[in-house]
Amino acid sequence: MGIAERRLRQKDEVRSSILSTAWQMVKQEGWQSLSIRKIADAIEYSVPVIYDHFENKEAILMEFAKEGFHLLSKKIQLAKGKYSDPAEQLKTVANAYWNFALKNKEYYQLMYGLGMPGCEIEKCFAERADFRNLVMEPIEAIIAKSRNSGANPCLKYYTFWSILHGLISIKNMRNWDVSDGLNKLVMDDAIEGFIKNLG
Amino acid sequence: MGIAERRLRQKDEVRSSILSTAWQMVKQEGWQSLSIRKIADAIEYSVPVIYDHFENKEAILMEFAKEGFHLLSKKIQLAKGKYSDPAEQLKTVANAYWNFALKNKEYYQLMYGLGMPGCEIEKCFAERADFRNLVMEPIEAIIAKSRNSGANPCLKYYTFWSILHGLISIKNMRNWDVSDGLNKLVMDDAIEGFIKNLG
């Protein structure tokens, strides 16, 4: 009964080609110009075939969003593993987040709806929680170690993320007039301040 | 020769009705569902009339974006005027920014392209510079007063703005699960930390 399996395999190949074609387009021309019809054209199938694999356009975006969140978590985890001191961990996590956002502009835009009709991020709840847990741990460690033990870790996590997200959103605004070097300085400065304020 | 004037006045009335109708729609259904055709329907003119007043849809959005930037600057200026101590000024400016963003979600989304095809913010350069100058002044004052006089005001301004923008972008994400009270705490905490780190 290899027939059914071959069919599944073939169907999966079409699915993959939809995704890879879409991704290629996004990399070349941005999310704005991604269209179902263009994908269909590129994979040499008719339009409705795409709807056999994805409920709608949003579902395709969601796929990429999840991919983005997973990639981000992986990068963060990897970076965090390089240190055991929580303050160092936080710094390297900030750096990893920064690098992820700059090297994967398209992912970041989609994940947080920057300059585009954002995908429904609420559905990526699980994926976002991973990141949250990774960041929360060193924050809790620093608070515990310090005399400032009244601090709310959740609140601090939120602040940490906001600083990063704010910097990146602003940096990625079109025609932004600040040099890359200064941007990095700003981030380092802000994170430094955050950690100091934490301990 | 009051005829030409009356005509200009009438033309302006149409222009205004386009804008006010559009704004009403945005308030009711969000930017996503704003369309030239719907505006035309509502003002009881045909579609091309709109193009006699605005080059394209983007131009209409730009109008609102500028309005938003002006309103923001006004709010900031007003808040700042209530104090003379630069640290107090910064705190109240942060509050004003926060309030503006929460009370004018639609403006904020448009101004910074949150969850929508952002308007070309680069064209609002002048408007953004106003805000920048307003915020930069107290930052420079604090730096000058402190022994930490090596700090770069531009960098610090950028950090300040990033914190605010990050908090607000995250807060405005759909289905966000953090209470309003906590959000405000996070902001106060972050700004407090920023100012402490500044002086």
Add this chain to the structure above:
DNA sequence: CTATATTTGCTAACAGTGTTAGGAAAAATG
């Protein structure tokens, strides 16, 4: 091997979107 059932993938349409060409009606000017 044929007949039936199923899956697959197409054409063509629907209901929208922004934008514009061209012409008809209305108004102002001579």
Add this chain to the structure above:
DNA sequence: CATTTTTCCTAACACTGTTAGCAAATATAG
């Protein structure tokens, strides 16, 4: 009153996402 100018509409173009319905290819059963 005739002519020019302005105003404004109809209708189209080129897109978008989405889906109904049907034809062709394939697999299954007799």
